[in-house]
Amino acid sequence: MPLLELICPAGSLPALKAAVDHGADGVYLGLKDNTNARNFAGLNFDEKSLKEGIRYAQGKGRKVLMALNTYPQPATLPRWHKAVDTAAELGVNAIILADPGLMGYAVKTHPGLRLHLSVQGSATSYEAVNFYRERFGIQRAVLPRVLSLPQVENVVDNTDVEIELFGFGGLCVMVEGRCLLSSYACGDSPNTFGACSPGHAVRWEQTATGMETRLNGVLIDRYADHEKAGYPTLCKGRFEVQGETYYALEEPTSLNSLEMLPEMARMGIAAVKIEGRQRSPAYVAQVTRVWRAAIDSVKRAPEQFKALPAWMAELAKVSEGSMNTLGAYYRPWK
Amino acid sequence: MKLPTFPTSLARLIARLPAWPPSAAFATACNRAAWPTLGELDWSAAHGKRFRVHVKDIGLSMYLSVTPDGLKAEKSGPVDVTFTATAEDFARLSLRLEDPDTLFFNRRLLIEGDTDLGLTLKNLLDAVDWDELARRMPLALGRIAQAARQRLLPATT
């Protein structure tokens, strides 16, 4: 079983190359439509760039994981089936799925294809993970960013499925796959449309009182000139509750669990995922470089591992709101 | 490392220029140097849309659109989307030394108007193969761009 594979985001071919060149063990990517949860205009792969991406990564001994992690809908189900077929034909190393129905199709049609359970599948217990194992033979599960490390360990100890954790990047405060805040405001959710706060519903505007972010007209936040901004997601907005205006759900911040790497290594975490397919090759290069160095360091000598200040500074620089959190891995966050 | 800041007097002078000549000069230069590579991507979502590149520290606005044949200079007026940043940050973005989202979080990049169009343009620029772009540029220009990029890249840790 692998230990602490570094899985990096690729929203484009240059991002994929940046990840591979800077030491990713694998990249994850998606197609240019709503079959994956980063369905943003201009992002992702068509068949031509996918082929080239697979050639480049696998040529250097790295893995390509394809995310098909939205929920197929009755009228458009064939699109998801075709995407699974494409992934199998082009020879990706695994597909990352959330929907059990789609897993059924993949197992039946492409029995040799390796399946990973997406974070969008919302599996937070070993009972849930083992369901997908027994039924569809999944080999890896990505856990939602809601469990503390001891809770993660309880899952690891009670399943044969490899466990992948998010290491760094945008932080979903909600259980992935169980958040409809975006569609409540604008009609499109990650589950069906493949994006949270899609561009068509977002408006930024510099006003006399600050920069305003709106989602389908709803004011999510207004930033004074000196304030750092976050993504236009509802969970990172400032709202008024009982007369008090504050970040009611979460501050604009990114997850950074780098200092927990020795614990993750001890627990046998198979892979660490970096969030950010919507981000540029520059980000992918910066973050991959730091995490490669950190993982190499923890594998060399876990007892001596130290999260170097230079690493942390580099990561904070590219973080949402320039802030980092340990998120739910550290229990008091909850 | 910082690029030299623009002299204020020069900025004032540029701000007084009509919008069209800089837009046209930029479009022409960009088409000559980069369109053979840029043009391989699918820009159809941006066709027929007008955007403005607002270089705030020198008060320069370029009005542009994307056509199947390349960038086109537009007269000033209403646009679908406006990008606002300093000359240095635009330079760092175009040399792919900086991540646009990072600049956005730090309030150094602003995208106003049609956000989807803004993200499309941003993501397409991110999808450009930079090495390929530099290779295909007229030789001297490509060398200068690569050299600038190497000089500004953060030291490898």
Add this chain to the structure above:
Amino acid sequence: MKLSLGPLLYYWSREDTLAFYEAALGWPVDIVYLGETVCSRRHLLRLPDWIDLAEQFTAAGKQAVLASQTLIESESDLKALRKVVADERFLVEANEWGAVRLLAEAKRPFVAGPTLNAYNPDTLALLAELGAVRWVPPVEMPRDMIAAMPIPEGMQTELFAYGRLPLAFSARCFTARHYNLQKDDCQFRCIDHPDGLVLASREGEDFLCINGIQTQSARVMSLAHRLDELHAANVSVLRLSPQSRHTEKIVALFRALLDGSHTAAETPAKLAPFLPAQPCDGYWLGEAGMAYSGLSTQ
């Protein structure tokens, strides 16, 4: 078409909860969902209390369903889940796939809750094969998509038709956060907010509603005026979500609607005095969930 009383999503005092259900024994609902689905820290009613209520509702001629917790985090959550599954007298609503696994293993029929994310026929067929006898579509699923689902033999569709929409679940408790408390020392402040804690935009627009680890809509989903479309989409059960006041009136109005005592078009005006906030129906029409078309035709 039947009426169900959905699981109580809020945290009320033991007295208030028991009084609510005592009254509900006499309400014209066919099905009652019982149990704590939101937060494992809420303890004023324990499983034996819920089972006791389930027995009372069964005796009153209603179908009692034990609803399982939506977010399973710890071994003690799993222990509680196994106990729910073990009581073979009552149907169970599975709200995550761990519960599905346990129920299928025990070869027990179950209700597939809204957070199982059954968005397509293949997943629904799988649930049927595993023992689901009823499914609740995700609350964001629009009319046309529900109508397009081939319903497996022996399966019924139950729709979230009234109440503040459960939109999101987190590990973090937003009520505790509001009071600057840690979740492990939350002092059970949810109890002070029997219909949740409303969150407004900085322009004063009521938008969401905080309910512990759950985030709800501030607006109240109400589909009474869409009865014809509910029939057309093969919906068999309308789920009404409990609120601290007027639930009895809401139930009575829906019952009168089903009985033909008043028309669908008349219902919104009759319901209005009993809604804790503005209505919404956008999800049903495939729009933003917070939108409200009301009686305007689609």
